[in-house]
Amino acid sequence: MKFKASLTHDGVNLLDRRFLPALDKVGRICHVYLTRDHAMFLHNLLNGDGVQCVAQFDKDLLFLDYRISSKNEDRIAFSLDLALLHRALRSALSILQRQGAVIPGQRWFSPPDPDQASEEDPCGFTATNPFLSFETKGHKSAVIHDVPISRPLSRDDVMELQAALDMAQQLPQVPASEPGERLKNVGDLLSVSITQYGDLHLQVSTGLVTMGSEFRRLRVLGDRADAPLGNQNLTAASRTRLAIERGEAQSVQVSMKHLSKSLQCHSAKPDCAYYGIAPQGACLTVIYQFFQPGTRQMDKSISLHCRLPVLEPDYA
The missing domain is CATH 3.70.10.10 (Proliferating Cell Nuclear Antigen)
Known part of the structure; x- marks a missing residue:
């Protein structure tokens, strides 16, 4: 299973200034769910405890040269710490501002077999975890920032996540308002x-x-x-x-x-x-x-x- 893409400038700014700060206040750990057409941040869809939050983006809004491959219909899901992801984006932005760097790349490295058991820490991360690697190239230097992620979800877990997402997207008829x-x-x-x-x-x-x-x-x-x-x-x-x-x-x-x-x-x-x-x-x-x-x-x-x-x- 592989994932590789380049973040757009607008995509970096959208996540950094608006969505990651908001999602982090809902919950620091969330699932990232990548499909052929969308990138999603999902809170509490599998455990059903607390507020469920679904943020979905068309891939073209965030990425260029979007490539994803997996045996599960090109769907990949994992959990990560939003604060660490935000820190990586901030690092990329600082280089962009100082050196006029090119758009940062995002790649998935060495995911282990999700169906093989491994010993996890209380946060769900292991020493053999894969990671997202952000590579930002400036005129004089390049910086790589790795964000640890959990083991990719197994096929059964991804199917369960998709079923929960389908249910969560059944929206009622609603009026507009602003609670006090x-x-x-x-x-x-x-x-x-x-x-x-x-x-x-x-x-x-x-x-x-x-x-x-x-x-x-x-x-x-x-x-x-x-x-x-x-x-x-x-x-x-x-x-x-x-x-x-x-x-x-x-x-x-x-x-x-x-x-x-x-x-x-x-x-x-x-x-x-x-x-x-x-x-x-x-x-x-x-x-x-x-x-x-x-x-x-x-x-x-x-x-x-x-x-x-x-x-x-x-x-x-």
């Missing part, structure tokens, strides 16, 4: 209610105080229902309760800690965010959307979303 940061200082649990009218209701309750925010008439991705006449004279809680009874709204509770982690993705500078609840209240989804520069057209070469686990009523 001030709520995270009130309590640990957040109630989220979303209606087909484009209303989003957030509420945090403790033994001493109840605090909430409501966003109304938001843009809805998908089918939109008309709010019943007279709704405007009701309280937010009453409107939400009636919408749930009519089957035109859902409500879940999530951890405020998980929501705060997902909000870190705003460091990637998305143009808008959408919030939705999966069917049967399976999870709360936060979708970050990016526009093509200077337009309001969606940039389909980038996608980023988070799935927050919901809390069972007894736990909440």
Whole structure:
């Protein structure tokens, strides 16, 4: 199995200034998943514990001369430390700025057989691990920066990762909004209610105080229902309760800690965010959307979303 490509200047800047800082705040260790057409950074898709985060890029957005080869339909997956990857990119950028260097290359060296057992440390890395090698050539010198990675996932593990990715990309119909940061200082649990009218209701309750925010008439991705006449004279809680009874709204509770982690993705500078609840209240989804520069057209070469686990009523 082999991987070799050259990072574009735009790709280096996109990862360095926006996405790697954001993804590192979601979780320092993540899976990198490379296919013939995409490069992806995936958090918690296999263990299902905590916030699931999926960042996907078209290969042409990040790379030139992209070459990938494996017996598993040219798919390669491994885990790495995002801070180490970011450090390697920063090193390449510093050389680019000082010496007018050429675009840095990225290569995969000596991957061991993923089906052979090896003794791992607590972080999942071994002494015989492969690594990503970043080679940056300046006018007077060349620098190589190696980033250790885990053993490549086996065929079965890659299939499991792909199945989890397919499930994570089933997105609900959602309205747009911007949850208030001030709520995270009130309590640990957040109630989220979303209606087909484009209303989003957030509420945090403790033994001493109840605090909430409501966003109304938001843009809805998908089918939109008309709010019943007279709704405007009701309280937010009453409107939400009636919408749930009519089957035109859902409500879940999530951890405020998980929501705060997902909000870190705003460091990637998305143009808008959408919030939705999966069917049967399976999870709360936060979708970050990016526009093509200077337009309001969606940039389909980038996608980023988070799935927050919901809390069972007894736990909440």
